[in-house]
Amino acid sequence: MSAFIPTQSTLDPAKAIYDHTVLAGDHWVHEVKAGQVLRIVDLEGNQAADTLFYNAHDPLDRYSACDTIQRQSALYLTTGTKLISTRGNELLTIVADTCGNHDTLGGACSRESNVMRYAFEKESMHACRDSFIRGVQCWSHGLGKRDITCNINFFMNVPVTPDGQLRFADGVSGPGFYVELRAEIDVIALMSNCPQLNNPCNAYNPTPVRVLIWD
């Protein structure tokens, strides 16, 4: 990784129109209107904020990890990255980032993948897909598991080596690090604040994140 130059934001939290803390292991669903800016703050550091976005007016048009990678010919998300939908539309643009490395290859944990990855006795542990399912059910457009696609992991570090190995490394995020996204169209954000305890994605200690929105 070359030296990362953080991009700071000038937005004042006191002037945000929305300010909410998503507790460790909880889900969060909220609309971000075109032109509004969403900031996600890693309050205590090394937390993975698993996030999906949908066109608020047509949820069939939703965040696509592979279209985002393809459009930018790049694996990691940082300032300037445009988040692309399954129909090829720009959903949001990352406009500030003090962390520098957000993943979109690693997907979300699920009870089923925890069994595959770790052990049969991990099945009962709380996992992101369950939070995502509860989140879309609460949003209620008749959406469900089928609508949970490959997400972004804000603040998570999944380096790929030139010889094609995938690593789950210690996070590069720290307390107070944040990422900011400007919505290009009205979007619904769906977040699972990851409860994973089996790998270093949350430093084995899931913690809250703060979400703020500015007009």
Next chain:
Amino acid sequence: MSELIYTLELSGAGMWSRIIGRHKTLRLTDLDGGANVGMLLYHASERHERYNMPDTLKGQHIFYLRAPYCVHSDMGRLFASITEDTVGWHDTVCGASDARLVQAKYGEKTFQTARNDFHRNGRECFLIELAKWGLGERDLVPNINWFSKIVSDDEGKLSFVSGHSKAGDHIDLRFDMDTLVVLNTCQHPLDSDPVYHPHRVKLEVFNTEPPALDDPSFTVRPENARAHRNTDDFYLLAR
């Protein structure tokens, strides 16, 4: 390899979808060199269960596919094991081309002007075949691009490796679940060839034996052994 039960030559920018039963093997052969096969997979009877790029990668600590790795579903199970592979590197992070990309790269060629040489794209081919099985946009997820190699530098910048797959190269997928296979032979979205030139591929299906417990797909990673067991459990309970 045992009995050959099906064979088809699929033209460039062709599309195909069929259900292939557990323990049958699909062989894809690149006839001309430079082919790309975009593929999505769904559980034949439970179609909400589908190919999962992240679980396939993180379950095996890899960024690409090759033998003897497996193709994982989003339910901790396996669609297929790669039992033969003369290529050694297959992309699964770049998705498919769409109409916008094909027009920008290759210009416009419509049915009205070019008849059946008109320009097709991977996304529309997927959606056309998915619709025949009651599936659609909700079911579009990152796909596999067999025969295509994409490498990342230290900063995550991607590049397409041209000349990767040669004429006669093939891969074998032994299915572990009854699987709806949806595929097309459109070019890779990051193909550096400036010419619209999708290549033909031969499809063959064989009846094959179930894997033994020392099959390389089990032993390459403990995650795969557990995924094999999850898959076997599904059939133990369902049948």
